Amino acid sequence: MAAAPTASTSSREFTREEVAKHNKVDDLWIIVDSKVYDVTRFKDLHPGGISVFLEDDIMGQDATEAFYGLHRHEVLLRPQYARLQIGTLVGEKSVVTARAPGALSDVPYAEPTWLSKGYYSPYYKESHRDLQKAIRQFTDDVIYPDAQAREEDGKRPSQSVFDACAELNILAMRMGPGKHLKGLKLMNGLIQPEEFNYFHELVLHQEMCRINARGYSDGLGSGSVIGLPPVLNFGAPAIRNKIVPEVLSGKKFIALAISEAFAGSDVQGLRTHAKKTEDGKHWIINGTKKWITNGTFSHYFTVGCKTDNGFTVILVERGEGVETKNIKTAYSSTAGTAYITFENVKVPVENTLGKEGMGVYVMLSNFNHERWVMCCAGARTQRVIVEECLKWTTQRKAFGKPLNSQAVIRAKLAEMIARAEASQAWLENITYQMCNMSYKDQAEKLAGPIGLLKMYITRNAQATAQDAVQIFGGRGITKTGMGRFIEHYHRTVPYDAILGGAEDVLGDLGVRQAIRGMPKNARL
Numbered sequence: 001m002a003a004a005p006t007a008s009t010s011s012r013e014f015t016r017e018e019v020a021k022h023n024k025v026d027d028l029w030i031i032v033d034s035k036v037y038d039v040t041r042f043k044d045l046h047p048g049g050i051s052v053f054l055e056d057d058i059m060g061q062d063a064t065e066a067f068y069g070l071h072r073h074e075v076l077l078r079p080q081y082a083r084l085q086i087g088t089l090v091g092e093k094s095v096v097t098a099r100a101p102g103a104l105s106d107v108p109y110a111e112p113t114w115l116s117k118g119y120y121s122p123y124y125k126e127s128h129r130d131l132q133k134a135i136r137q138f139t140d141d142v143i144y145p146d147a148q149a150r151e152e153d154g155k156r157p158s159q160s161v162f163d164a165c166a167e168l169n170i171l172a173m174r175m176g177p178g179k180h181l182k183g184l185k186l187m188n189g190l191i192q193p194e195e196f197n198y199f200h201e202l203v204l205h206q207e208m209c210r211i212n213a214r215g216y217s218d219g220l221g222s223g224s225v226i227g228l229p230p231v232l233n234f235g236a237p238a239i240r241n242k243i244v245p246e247v248l249s250g251k252k253f254i255a256l257a258i259s260e261a262f263a264g265s266d267v268q269g270l271r272t273h274a275k276k277t278e279d280g281k282h283w284i285i286n287g288t289k290k291w292i293t294n295g296t297f298s299h300y301f302t303v304g305c306k307t308d309n310g311f312t313v314i315l316v317e318r319g320e321g322v323e324t325k326n327i328k329t330a331y332s333s334t335a336g337t338a339y340i341t342f343e344n345v346k347v348p349v350e351n352t353l354g355k356e357g358m359g360v361y362v363m364l365s366n367f368n369h370e371r372w373v374m375c376c377a378g379a380r381t382q383r384v385i386v387e388e389c390l391k392w393t394t395q396r397k398a399f400g401k402p403l404n405s406q407a408v409i410r411a412k413l414a415e416m417i418a419r420a421e422a423s424q425a426w427l428e429n430i431t432y433q434m435c436n437m438s439y440k441d442q443a444e445k446l447a448g449p450i451g452l453l454k455m456y457i458t459r460n461a462q463a464t465a466q467d468a469v470q471i472f473g474g475r476g477i478t479k480t481g482m483g484r485f486i487e488h489y490h491r492t493v494p495y496d497a498i499l500g501g502a503e504d505v506l507g508d509l510g511v512r513q514a515i516r517g518m519p520k521n522a523r524l
């Protein structure tokens, strides 16, 4: 029987001949990437079964190729499996290394051009690069582990993560540039509030979405990214001064509550209504809301209501008459997606956001930013899938050759890469326009292009998800193992095509705006 492996024995060195002697059921070693593992006892517990180890080309042999054709590298890093390593091969070095937390990937196209070695971009300055480094480290160290754990147990993102984000003012930065950043220490003083622009914000969103946990990404305060701006921009000072700091410090949560089972983008079709009390001091709100992100755990709701003179947005605090129920969605319950009922909820009229009857403008002012935020994430998560596919098709062998030796596979990769690159390039162009246009110009000139961009990115994303499943085969539809991120992406990518405006509606918005802008004298 082989000696029980301990951490101290992993510094031992063996020749391939020595390893080869341990080729029996009760004394079984293997080599993976020049590391020697004693799997004598582990084989009985191996999730892939015992029989796979009892082959002549595995027992006492180099099983590197077999291993990487069936497992992600991270398996060997899990403490319970890392313990199986008893040493290394004399004079040989391991080749496979996991990306260190905070580091960039060396896989081609795994990073946008501006982060790829030897390439250039006109858009990003030193402060963007500083922010990128800091936020990647933070995402890898703090967000990713919590995201994976919460996706498993379905709970909302841990309060410790909200607190850590608030400490660095990440929650405030996610709202974009603006006066709410004034006087704040951003990322421990790495960026000055007055220099923070939309490219900094893009960096933030693109780094934080690389966690293969779409529900969690929404759980981590997406509700406030869309629910807080109406308070920030249209709330009375007393309301604003109370609620904005509470939300940006991660202590309280807010959700945007517009859509209903009765109507989504069709504001006229909404049924939740608010009526004034006789003394005119309060609203009484009745109705329901559906698909409300972060709704299950929010303290505040930015609610779209029908009022006597049109559509009005009102801030509602959780309390008597407000009930939220979890809706089971295709992604995880970490997002806190809710069905909300309001029953005779009494709210002071001071909670009205913007002018009575002018709620449509309050909502419209939000849309461009919300959709652009989704474009940032949609363009970036595609790239994560490109990286997964490039790695898999290199390490997986079929008919004795890597998958990437098949022309049909390379053709799929070509499409995926082109989509990711084109999405990012158009996104950067629009972000540049945002940096240079007044808010009024943005509202006027960019609603159409942002609508088209979102349609384009989410179509690309869905096509990439389908191609990735074809490349991974059965693994791409399995929640554990090699293809788990592909399965997750394929299952959750439709969210981007629906949330913030359905794909077709947004494409149409872009074209209608273009038609409106057609010069009267244009003829072929």
Ligand code: HEM
Residues within 6 Å of the ligand: 030, 032, 037, 039, 046, 047, 048, 049, 052, 053, 058, 063, 066, 067, 070, 071, 072, 075, 076, 081, 084, 480, 481, 482
């Ligand atoms: C130190 C060595 C090994 C460890 C720690 C290990 C661990 C695991 C784990 C944790 C799984 C579950 C799936 C996953 O999480 O990816 C698994 C599945 C599997 N393993 Fe291993 N394994 C080792 C070596 C091997 C070798 C050498 C072979 C083949 C010769 C093998 C064949 C399989 C198979 C066929 C599956 C099922 C894969 C699937 O469901 O797609 N394993 N192994």
